[in-house]
Amino acid sequence: MDTKIGESTWPAVLTDPSERRSAKPRTTGLTMVIDKGMGPAAFADLLTLAGDYIDLVKFGFGTAPLHPLPLLREKIAAARRYGIATFPGGTLLEAAIRHRAEKGFFDMAQEIGFDAVEVSDGTIDLDRGTRDRLIRQAGRLGLRVFTEYGKKTPGSRIDADDLCRTVEEDCGCGAEMVTVEARESGVGVGLYDENGNCREEELDELLRLLPDPSRVLWEAPHKNQQVALLMRAGADVNLGNVPPSEAMALETMRRGLRSDTFALHRCVIDYEI
Numbered sequence: 001m002d003t004k005i006g007e008s009t010w011p012a013v014l015t016d017p018s019e020r021r022s023a024k025p026r027t028t029g030l031t032m033v034i035d036k037g038m039g040p041a042a043f044a045d046l047l048t049l050a051g052d053y054i055d056l057v058k059f060g061f062g063t064a065p066l067h068p069l070p071l072l073r074e075k076i077a078a079a080r081r082y083g084i085a086t087f088p089g090g091t092l093l094e095a096a097i098r099h100r101a102e103k104g105f106f107d108m109a110q111e112i113g114f115d116a117v118e119v120s121d122g123t124i125d126l127d128r129g130t131r132d133r134l135i136r137q138a139g140r141l142g143l144r145v146f147t148e149y150g151k152k153t154p155g156s157r158i159d160a161d162d163l164c165r166t167v168e169e170d171c172g173c174g175a176e177m178v179t180v181e182a183r184e185s186g187v188g189v190g191l192y193d194e195n196g197n198c199r200e201e202e203l204d205e206l207l208r209l210l211p212d213p214s215r216v217l218w219e220a221p222h223k224n225q226q227v228a229l230l231m232r233a234g235a236d237v238n239l240g241n242v243p244p245s246e247a248m249a250l251e252t253m254r255r256g257l258r259s260d261t262f263a264l265h266r267c268v269i270d271y272e273i
Contacts, residue, residue: 017256019266020235024055024083028214029254030177032056032240033247034184034221035075037063043075046244051082053251056146058118058240060184062095064088069112076113086113090120090148093134098124102134106141119170120148122181132173139174146217150181154188158202160209167215177238182219184241191218191225198228207233214238226250227260235264 022029033054038046046054057079064072076086088109096105109117119134120126131147138145147170149163150156158180167178183189187196191203207213217238220226223246229237235254242250249258256264 014257015255017265018235018254020264021251021255024052026055028238029236030055030217030238030240031242031247031250032058032179032217032238033244034058034060034241035063035244036060036184037066038075038244040071040074042244044078046247047078047082047084050244050247050251051084054082054084054247056116056240057084057086059086059088061089061091064092064112065108073112080113080115085115085144087116087118087144087146088114090118091123093117094120094122094124094126097126097130097134102137106137106143109143110141114143116144116146116176118146118148118179119175120179120181122148122150122152128169131170135170135173135175145175146177146179147175148179148181150190152181152183152189156181156189158190158206160206163206163216164209164211167210167212171215177215177217179217179219179240182221182225182241184221186219186221186225186241196222196225198225200228200232203228203232223249223253223260226253230254230261230264235261 031054035057079086093105096102117138119131135145135147149166150158170178181190182192186192188194191199193199210216213233217240218229219241220229220239221241221243226239229239230253252258253261256262
């Protein structure tokens with residue numbers, strides 16, 4: 001389908017040369033943007049420009065309770081108008097667990113209008129039974145559940161068998177997707193080395209072992225990480241912790257509209273000048 005602007009139309013092959021990108025609501029190729037404290041004007045601008053290309057907005061770490069409540073509700077409602085689900089960062093639930101404030105956390109998440117929650121243990125230790133209970137509790141409340149695998153400690157790595165087992169068990173309890181931890185820095189944690197480069201052989205092994213890679217969302221805050229994942233896992237890989245300013249740039253890479261991922265074009269036609 002061509003994209004019309006007034007009476008003008010971009011050729012469809014120029015809006016999505018990959019011919020793979022689906023419209024929202026999507027079940028694969030999700031883009032999760034991290035909001036670390038955007039003001040209302042900046043958030044509105046983001047939605048106006050890139051709202052069609054964003055599926056999830058995470059209010060990073062513990063920023064949600066620091067928002068003025070009317071503003072937080074306004075941002076959540078605005079995101080929903082664009083078909084974007086919102087949720088607080090997993091660190092906030094971890095804080096609630098530490099202070100035995102889980103009920104208050106879930107009550108507020110529902111009252112404010114969040115669509116989902118993130119169950120994680122990046123900072124605390126969470127036994128399997130508690131993790132299962134939290135996933136099921138959120139589901140019973142009508143909240144979508146995203147979980148997270150991995151520690152935030154510098155130098156933490158991915159254990160392939162453990163990740164596969166976590167995806168199976170979390171999704172078996174009702175989680176939609178498991179996020180692989182990389183923090184917002186994307187350096188020296190999980191899939192990325194101390195320079196922020198993707199451990200590509202490790203990624204290939206993980207993609208081979210995961211029964212259903214579409215149930216995994218990879219945190220990838222930097223362009224080189226996004227490129228590595230797109231070229232190895234495909235245009236429909238789920239990516240998260242994307243800076244708001246990079247949401248549209250990521251969409252161009254998903255579609256093959258940036259030189260880094262030009263190979264994602266559905267076909268290449270030889271021509272002469």
